[in-house]
Amino acid sequence: MCVQDVESVCEQVDDLGLSTDHNTPQFDSNQITVVSNSFPMESICEDTVVAEERYNSFTPIIRSGEWSDIGHRNYMEDTHICIPDLARTCNNKFLGEEAISFYGVFDGHGGKGASNFVRDNLPRIIVDDANFPLELEKVVTRSFMETDAAFARSCALESALSSGTTALTAMIFGRSLLVANAGDCRAVLSRRGLAFEMSKDHRPCYDKERLRIESLGGFVEDGYLNGQLAVTRAIGNWHIKGLKEMDDRAGPLSAEPELKLVTLTKEDEFLIIGCDGIWDVFRNQNAVDFVRRRLQDHNDVKRCCKEMVEEAMKRGAFDNLTVVIVCFQAEPPPPVVVQRGRVRRSISAEGLLNLKYHLEG
Known part of the structure; x- marks a missing residue:
């Protein structure tokens, strides 16, 4: 279920021994930056982000919805979280003028112990980091790793929790959107009707992951x-x-997330966060088109999530299904006409000979 009760998210950390010190749409690829300190990712250019902030007066209006279904599985191992104000929810001493929103989808395997643990503990570990909220990229990466270590300690006490989970989170602070992903959940941003991946599926077939x-x-x-x-x-x-x-030394299965940071503009409409079961039957652009149509029909974000899960089941999705949608505008997405690239047509050598034959009589 979506966690919205402010006290329920962060109560289970103190006994784990954690440290608290710590009009054709045009897309500018420079606005999305990969952030990571692990092989073989790229690094962030802070100057670029700061420069873009100066020319961007857009203020996002955050609306969110969520829906999940067990699908055709015997057990529900997915879980998710929606927190409009992370610092206030976790009773952090830092309460800035701008709230930091936090959303996550956690797709468990081998049981729901790991997914529930991450849902209940990751937010508090983030806000208890000594560098929160000034160095969020480093804080989020460190918090994923620390949550993994904390879960290992809990497994030593309760072997039933020996499971695993993928984790994808999105944090919105001011005009910045930070997505952190470890696993094969996926986040897709709609920018004036065009779909842009905010995460990569961490699967063995992904060349960078295979090299790592x-x-x-x-x-x-x-x-x-x-x-x-x-x-x-x-x-x-x-x-x-x-x-x-x-x-x-570290093994090949990593809990370190891959990060992407984007400065939101008035062109940005919503973010779709879904477990892999959603993306088994939706392509990125197809998902964006589906959500845009539903929001244009009724502009109800939660209803849109429910309809997306139901549509996934109609398309034959077999897995547990979870989706969270975060909108950045109060109004529904406007109609857009996306110009398609010119189609180059060619003719075979045989076709040229036949054409020559007919022309020459």
Whole structure:
């Protein structure tokens, strides 16, 4: 369920031994920046972001909705979270003029222990970091890793929690949107009707992930990490030998998220966050088109989420299904006409000979 009760999110951390010190739409690719300190990702250019802020007076109006369904599975292992004001929810001493909104989808596997743990603990670990909210990129990365370590400690006490989960979160502060992903959930941004990925699916078939895995002593077998997992980044799975730690060094299954930061403008309409079951039956642009039509019909974000999950089931989705939609405008998306690229047509050599024959009589 979506967590909106302010006290329920952050009560389970104190006993885990955690430290608190711590009109054709045009898209400018410079506005989206990959942020990471792990191989083989790129680094952020802070000067570019600051320069863009000076010329952007857009103030997002945040609306969100969520929906989930067990689908055709026997067990529900997905969970999600929606927090309009992260600092206030977790009783953090920092209460700025602008709220920091926090949204997440967590797709569990091998049980729901890990997904529930991350939902209940990750937000508090983020706000308790000593650098929150000034260095959010570093804070979020560190918090994913610390949540993973905390879950490992809890697994030592309760073996039933030996499960895993992918995790995708989105934080909105001012005009900035920061997406953090570890796993195969996906976030897609609608910019005036065009779909832009804010995350990459961390699967063994992804070349950058395969290179990272092999550099850490892992391997891909039949499309699975070490022949066992369909994802290459996740929180948990400490019970699977050789994935998280190998000979006192990091193993190939990483909890470190890949980050993307974007400065929102008036062109940005909404963000779709979905578990992999959603993206099994929706392509990125198809999902954006679907959401835009529904918002234009009734402008009800939660109803739109419900309709998207129902549509996924009609299309044959088999997995648990969870979607969170965050809108940045109060009004529904306006109609747009997307100009399509010119289609180049060619004729075969045989066709040219036939044409020559007919022309020459």
